[in-house]
Amino acid sequence: MTIRLYDSRAQSITDFVPLVDGEVGLYVCGPTVQSSPHIGHLRSALVYDLWRRWFTYRGLRVTLVRNVTDIDDKILNLAADTAEEWWARAYRYELEFTAGYTALGILPPTYEPRATASVSEMQAIVATLIERGHAYPAPDGSGDVYFDTVSWPTYGALTNQKLDDMVSATDADPRGKRDPRDFALWKGTKAGEPESASWESPWGPGRPGWHIECSAMSKRYLGAAFDIHGGGLDLRFPHHENELAQSTAAGDDFAHHWMHNGLVNVDGQKMSKSLGNSIFASEFLAMARPIVVRYFLAAAHYRSTIDYHDGALEEAEAALDRVEVFLGRAGRRLAGTRFVGVGSRVVSDAFAEAMDDDLNVPQALGALHDSVRRGNAALDDDDLDTAAREWQHTRAMVEVLGLDPYAPEWRGSDEGAAHTALATLVDKLLEARNSARAAKDFANADRIRADLAAAGITIEDSPSGSHWSLEQ
């Protein structure tokens, strides 16, 4: 088995060969914690969670590093307008991101470094770049240090752009730049900026530029050469291009593969503050059960754009329900039989093949639903041997996708005293209904079913008894 992935620098699918046999080092650009997370942020984190889970299922030891950018112009500016300290603001939003990830069943990364904790590592890279002639302190006394793009012949390699074709930023402040395309590695502290956001450096007090942090943190935790660098498609340029330039110009191998996840649109449009169409994580998670939200965000291929529109979550809910109903049905039927030990808890071959092929989750979901259908058909035929095999496959698949409805992270209101009380009452009503049915008193039997339905409880009759479930 070989896992294949689309390398966005090579612009082609390649076999993934780890630098160290049996291990994967994966660095992912996390958010700038300046405001509340939206569904795009959730999607991005989810994509790498799925990669990580699949690598792990395939026996690789994954080191996943996802940074938190907790120092940046935006954070400083936004905090300056309020009484809140910039670091308090950053941390407050960091907690919101964590809450969103947790709610979606996204596993914590191996480590989640904050930019502010690696300033000296950043300075070391800046110093190397100056030494090698690829960076220069601005001559205007600002304390800024810029990367010299013209000095680096392969600048533009990641996004396949030529320096000459680039439209130079119209709103960029040229300050002490030699060339408008040069970017800041270090920003000198300006008047009025908080002292807490200022670090001593050989070039004067200041703070890091945006791109340098990822070069420093990936090196610190994964090494000068590591397997995969991931992030949102919108980060390819300039962020990742700049990271690549500064790390390689400083003499590091840097990432061997680049991976970019697609963005999330709303009704065909990019989410943006001016349009006011952003869907925030907290709102989105309130629109459906979190596991349904996860299914929705995971169901499209990780490289394609997801377009959220009304009804999308309902569709995801229906699709996931089908899987859940099978798991419940099969579990009840197989319990206590000798078939419960039949088969092994591994994914189906079709599923594995799809996942190996650049994490083709949509196709893998096709395989999942195939197992569900075959399992249901076997249960209809009372072929418990086949049913048990498909049940095990389904459990394994749902588990790698982080969509196991019985996993602890999705457990919520269906436990506790209230649920026990409800179960007792419903069971009593079902008993009454079944005696009515036995006596062919269908009027009463149907009235009980209607009463339960009005309370949001659905009844399913089967040869082995009646099962009830709460509409979610």
Added chain:
RNA sequence: GGUGGGGUGGCCGAGAGGCGAGGCACCGGCCUGCAAAGCCGGGCACGCGGGUUCAAAUCCCGUCCCCACCUCCA
């Protein structure tokens, strides 16, 4: 202007030369006292115009349209 990604049945969404992935919705049938759930079957999809081929949604040429990035952004 430059660099990428797209246009697939009512909807979502894979596939990338040859049996119509899968899901949702809909229609028929089986099952059921009736339902629900499930199963079986159904609608003959690939932006458009050419071409290559025994065979094209998939390859080639042309053409139209959409989106993203080049400025902070997952």
